[in-house]
Amino acid sequence: MNSSSSSRRHQDSKWTTADSKIKYLLSNNTKTVSKRQQQQQIVQNYQEIASPKQQVNDSRRSSEHLNTKTESNDTLVDRIAAFGPRIDGEIGITGHLLAPPAANDSYGCISVPNPNIKNWIALVERGQCSFLQKVKTMQDSGAIAVIVGDRHFNGWVTMYAPGDTSDVHIPSVFVAQHQYKALLQLFDSKDTSAPVAVRLSGDDLLTWPLLDMLLVVVLSPAVMMLFIYLTWQLRQRQRRKNDIAPTNFVAKLPTYVFRREKIVDIEHAECAICLEDYVEGDQLRTLPCKHEFHAKCVDAWLTSHKKFCPICKFDICQKTESSKSNNSSIPPSERTPLLNA
Structure with a gap:
């Protein structure tokens, strides 16, 4: 993910990528605005969000990384959701990161007005509703991708969704507490211009077809051997039982x-x-x-x-x-x- 503190007219043409990481790069061509002006612009892009439900977590490896362009040079990690489309490792997805201010409900569980910015990526907080509802809501609001962050726990989870997810057409990633707060600080920085440019890029080495193939190659023989062993043990036990007298x-x-x-x-x-x-x-x-x-x-x-x-x-x-x-x-x-x- 690359985040830029410059306007689209002055965006730097160079983006750096790292496997499953978030990078912040310094941009010299910035047009600074005040913190108050920035927050007012973000408030106009969002309306108050209602309360939702709860969701479970898991531990699956991400195949995407996040690059942002701003004043820091930190490296952050994210994790791709188990539903929704994959991200092309070469092309990726580029947009402007938008998040509601802390004073408003930031869970992203109801639709928000489509901002006057093209190709924007929503940054929402975990909780109150399911991951699937967050992504669908932001998709209906016009977002091209969703970043879900955990404000309270510093751990990565794989976002799962029960039922049919064929109507999800945008990708989503999960970031832990440290990464989520670092992204929120982009909007609190006095020297950060709005909007912040973001790029989601995939990793060619860890794609879903490759992961599926590895799971089949590694787990299938083990499961088959376990099934054969249990069947053999059951037959041996039945044979011993038939060979002896009660x-x-x-x-x-x-x-x-x-x-x-x-x-x-x-x-x-x-x-x-x-x-x-x-x-x-x-x-x-x-x-x-x-x-x-x-x-x-x-x-x-x-x-x-x-x-x-x-x-x-x-x-x-x-x-x-x-x-x-x-x-x-x-x-x-x-x-x-x-x-x-």
Whole structure:
């Protein structure tokens, strides 16, 4: 943004630009007017503005910068709005900066009379109404661009607008507290001529198509990988759940206390899971396939590893009818009962 304290007839032909910055340059060809005359002229260009609503903020990088021509050589930063047209980096937008005096409402929420100056840029304060309403109001008033400033907080936000913004035909930028007050001081300076020339210029390196492309290139693979990982985890969890037996189902399987004097086949008096011999008083659990194990061993196996019998691979969660049919296919052994109960 370039601001000039000279009239359009004496404007300097040189403008300096900097990425996302505001610069003030000294102009020797100035026609000074008094502070009172300047304020009277600005008052004629604005009428009292009514109160509006509230708006939210965000932190997105700007691709425009602001150059002004006046007595200082400060560098200020702005941030482009998320709605409205982009600013051409080479051509930019040049106009005269106008702002209502501090005595009036400076929020820019209602239309103001079109000033007798062509190509003027409105400087309004944040608050009282939405960013979209400010820009539309100044657009209807004849402004070619809008600068929204924050009087109370020194931080940049990206101006967002909900809904359809296709009827916004002028660009807008946001400046923080320091930058906003610096722009207001242009109108309070005794040596500043009215109006102040301003130029909005874009940055060729950070344009919206490039930002969109970077977002797609960087975020899309990350989002895709996250989706694939979550899908894989969900399938693994479902697979593990299908491979184990429910705890309440295992708890209902029959158990009994081991008694050595009741053992018929002494060679099979050991747990096939822990390979320990059964001891008097051990609690054994009998599976539907009639194989027996330590209750604590087989419970851990069924609920955390597999729902199959460690010996014959019989699925203990099968229904009773299928269990009986599968039992007939099990090769008979010394422990196979003669009659099914």
